[in-house]
Structures are given as C-alpha cells and as structure tokens.
Amino acid sequence: MRLVQDLLDRLAEIGADPPGITREAFGAGENAAMALMAETARGLGLECGVDAGANLTMRWVGSDPSAAPVLVGSHLDSVVHGGNFDGAAGVVAGLAAIAALRAEGFRPRATIEVLALRCEEAVWFGLGLIGSRSLLGRLPKGALDLPHARGGRNLRDCIAGCGGDPGALGRPLRDPRRIGAYVEVHIEQAPQLIEAGQPVALCLANPGNVRHPHIRITGEDAHTGLPHRFRHDAALAGAELALALERLWLDEEAGRRPMAVTIGRFHTLVERHAMTVVPGAFEMSLDLRAYEPAHLAALEAKLHGLVGAVAARRGVAIDLGPRSAAAPGVMDAAILEELAAAAARQRGLAPPRLNSPGSHDANNFAAAGVPTGMLLIRNRNGSHNPDEAMETDDLLAGIGLLTLWLAGRAGH
Numbered sequence: 345m346r347l348v349q350d351l352l353d354r355l356a357e358i359g360a361d362p363p364g365i366t367r368e369a370f371g372a373g374e375n376a377a378m379a380l381m382a383e384t385a386r387g388l389g390l391e392c393g394v395d396a397g398a399n400l401t402m403r404w405v406g407s408d409p410s411a412a413p414v415l416v417g418s419h420l421d422s423v424v425h426g427g428n429f430d431g432a433a434g435v436v437a438g439l440a441a442i443a444a445l446r447a448e449g450f451r452p453r454a455t456i457e458v459l460a461l462r463c464e465e466a467v468w469f470g471l472g473l474i475g476s477r478s479l480l481g482r483l484p485k486g487a488l489d490l491p492h493a494r495g496g497r498n499l500r501d502c503i504a505g506c507g508g509d510p511g512a513l514g515r516p517l518r519d520p521r522r523i524g525a526y527v528e529v530h531i532e533q534a535p536q537l538i539e540a541g542q543p544v545a546l547c548l549a550n551p552g553n554v555r556h557p558h559i560r561i562t563g564e565d566a567h568t569g570l571p572h573r574f575r576h577d578a579a580l581a582g583a584e585l586a587l588a589l590e591r592l593w594l595d596e597e598a599g600r601r602p603m604a605v606t607i608g609r610f611h612t613l614v615e616r617h618a619m620t621v622v623p624g625a626f627e628m629s630l631d632l633r634a635y636e637p638a639h640l641a642a643l644e645a646k647l648h649g650l651v652g653a654v655a656a657r658r659g660v661a662i663d664l665g666p667r668s669a670a671a672p673g674v675m676d677a678a679i680l681e682e683l684a685a686a687a688a689r690q691r692g693l694a695p696p697r698l699n700s701p702g703s704h705d706a707n708n709f710a711a712a713g714v715p716t717g718m719l720l721i722r723n724r725n726g727s728h729n730p731d732e733a734m735e736t737d738d739l740l741a742g743i744g745l746l747t748l749w750l751a752g753r754a755g756h
C-alpha cells in the first residue's frame with residue numbers, strides 16, 4: 345500500500361540523524377511525526393485531538409455511541425540514533441487499517457481510535473511508557489518533576505508545551521472499563537520471526553521487570569598480596585552474583601520459564617580502582633524480567649537469596665539500592681483467538697505465538713484491565729539501533745490482520 349511506504353519514508357526524513365534516526369520525545373522529531381500523522385488522519389476523515397498527556401488521538405466515530413471504542417496505536421519517539429520503525433510502525437499500521445476499511449466501504453459501529461502516544465522510550469526521562477501512563481493514570485509519584493535528558497525541562501512543562509494539561513494527570517483520562525480493546529502493532533525486538541520464517545507473530549505477553557539501577561557492594565580495599573582468606577573483594581562478589589543470576593536464568597529457561605537478566609552497568613569505582621588494589625567497592629545495575637506476575641515475584645525472592653549467600657560467602661555488604669518495578673503485560677485470550685482466526689483467513693500466514701522481548705505501551709493497558717493484544721512484525725537486527733530492518737511487506741501482512749480484526753470488533 346502506497347500510504348504505508350510514504351509515511352515510513354517521511355518519518356525517516358523527519359528523524360534523519362546519521363548514523364540513525366532520532367525523534368526526540370516532546371521535541372522537534374516527535375512533534376513533526378505527530379503533525380504528519382494528524383495531517384494523514386484528517387485526510388482519512390478522522391477527528392484529531394490532543395489529550396491531557398499531549399497524546400494525539402485520531403478518531404473514526406462509530407454509529408453506536410454506546411459501543412466501547414476500539415483503540416489501536418503505538419508511539420512515535422525513538423531512542424538517540426535508533427531505527428525508523430520501533431513504535432512508528434504501529435501508528436502507521438492503525439492509519440493504514442482505517443484507510444483499508446474505508447476503501448472497502450466499511451462503516452464502524454464502535455468508534456475506532458488510533459493513538460500516537462508520547463515518549464515511550466525511557467531514554468528521555470529515565471522513565472518509559474509516559475504517554476500510556478498519562479492516559480491511564482499510571483504516572484509514578486514525582487514523575488512530572490523528572491528532567492528531560494536534553495535541556496532539562498521537566499516533564500510537566502514538556503507536556504504543557506505540547507498542548508497537554510499536566511494538572512489533569514493524577515487519574516485516568518478515560519475510564520479503562522469503557523475502552524473495548526487496545527491492540528498494538530510493533531516490530532519484534534528479537535530475531536524469533538526471522539528464525540520462524542514468518543512475517544507476523546501473535547504476542548502472548550510482554551515482560552514486566554524489577555530494576556535496581558544502583559546496586560552497591562562494599563568490601564575492603566587491600567594490598568594485592570593479601571591471601572584469599574583475608575579478602576573482602578567487592579569486584580569478585582559482583583562477578584559471583586552476576587554469574588549466579590545467569591545460571592538462574594539458564595535453569596529457568598531449561599524449565600521453560602522464560603525470563604531475562606541484564607546487568608548493563610558493572611564496574612569498580614574509577615576514582616579508587618587501580619591494578620594493585622583489591623577493590624573494596626563495586627557498582628552494578630540489574631534488570632530482571634519475566635512474563636508472569638507470580639514468576640517475577642518468585643525470581644525477586646531468589647535474587648534476595650543469592651544476594652544474601654554471596655554477601656555471606658565473600659564477607660561483603662550488598663545494598664540493592666532503589667527498586668522500580670513494572671507489571672508483566674499478559675495479552676487477552678479472546679483477542680488472541682480473534683487475531684488467530686483472522687490469520688487463518690489469510691493465505692500463507694501461520695503466525696507463531698511468542699513472548700515479546702520488550703515492554704510496550706500495551707503493558708499499561710493490560711495492567712489497567714483493558715483487553716489488550718499485540719502483533720509483532722518480523723525485524724532483523726533488533727531495535728534501538730540504526731540497523732533495525734523491517735520489510736514493508738511484513739508490516740502489510742500485520743496491517744491485513746489488524747484490518748480484519750477491526751472489522752470484526754468495531755463492525756456490526
């Protein structure tokens with residue numbers, strides 16, 4: 345479909361920032377992408393608006409005002425030097441599905457709404473999924489005071505500056521019980537669909553996480569000649585904890601309980617470390633993720649057990665520091681079956697059912713009790729990098745499914 349390629353090309357121009365794409369949240373890139381989507385939506389006869397979280401809403405008003413609206417969409421911001429498709433593909437998919445339905449002469453009974461959600465990427469404020477949090481009243485305390493990574497303006501001023509109303513964000517902007525469904529199309533962030541040889545997957549769940557950004561291990565600085573039994577080596581304690589977490593991960597996977605461990609920061613202290621000093625201080629971060637709330641809770645309990653054991657064995661103190669958490673997003677079973685039924689009507693399509701490696705705005709909808717679904721689109725090379733590679737034909741296959749699903753959900 346011409347519209348899809350045109351929009352993707354124009355989004356790439358808007359975000360061009362060699363060697364990748366940058367569409368800064370609440371900045372020029374995201375704003376220009378929103379303007380492009382709004383202009384396209386108006387061309388399709390949709391009513392455009394901006395909600396109190398400065399999210400863009402594009403509505404195709406249905407004939408039955410009592411029918412709960414059906415929402416589709418994603419986000420338009422990117423990381424710095426990311427790719428063109430993470431997020432944006434989902435907003436384009438929503439508009440393209442509406443264009444396809446209009447071309448068929450379809451008339452919606454329930455209102456269909458395409459959402460372009462603000463600031464999904466955590467790079468801008470150290471907190472992700474901001475647009476969907478705003479919409480559903482799920483911004484954590486103090487979030488509006490967080491400074492933007494570029495320029496330091498706080499989130500409150502950024503939202504106000506983009507037409508939102510930060511004073512209205514303490515509670516949901518709309519009643520989640522009055523939302524019929526939310527379906528998000530998003531590129532896959534692992535090569536599982538490349539492996540499966542399929543363009544589209546039905547998402548089962550998005551991971552939730554427990555995060556400790558500032559873990560500190562305290563031992564004792566000592567001379568390099570100190571025998572092992574006298575040492576309180578903070579770096580080796582960090583290494584032991586990291587490898588124990590990896591072993592836990594591999595054991596869980598062998599038991600078919602998917603999860604992931606990421607230690608993105610792992611270091612001795614630059615102001616103190618030296619080749620000839622046994623390190624007495626060590627810092628690391630931890631992102632622990634899993635797909636079921638009970639599993640995530642059990643993993644967190646195991647983390648505490650490992651921390652206690654390593655600290656005791658090494659004679660160090662391990663302070664996990666601040667903790668943040670996000671609930672797993674479990675997709676709605678009925679929507680999953682509806683999407684599967686739509687796929688069965690498409691020749692050559694046999695979408696696998698996969699867990700998504702990443703968290704998405706869909707998590708907030710699911711956590712708020714909105715029946716939620718996701719379609720993942722095949723994508724080589726992961727995301728959050730300039731080499732993201734989604735074929736437009738694969739997105740079109742996803743749009744075909746979304747269109748069939750919308751016709752069923754919002755039709756007569």
Ligand SMILES: [Zn+2]
Pocket residue numbers: 419430431464530704
């Ligand atoms: Zn995304």
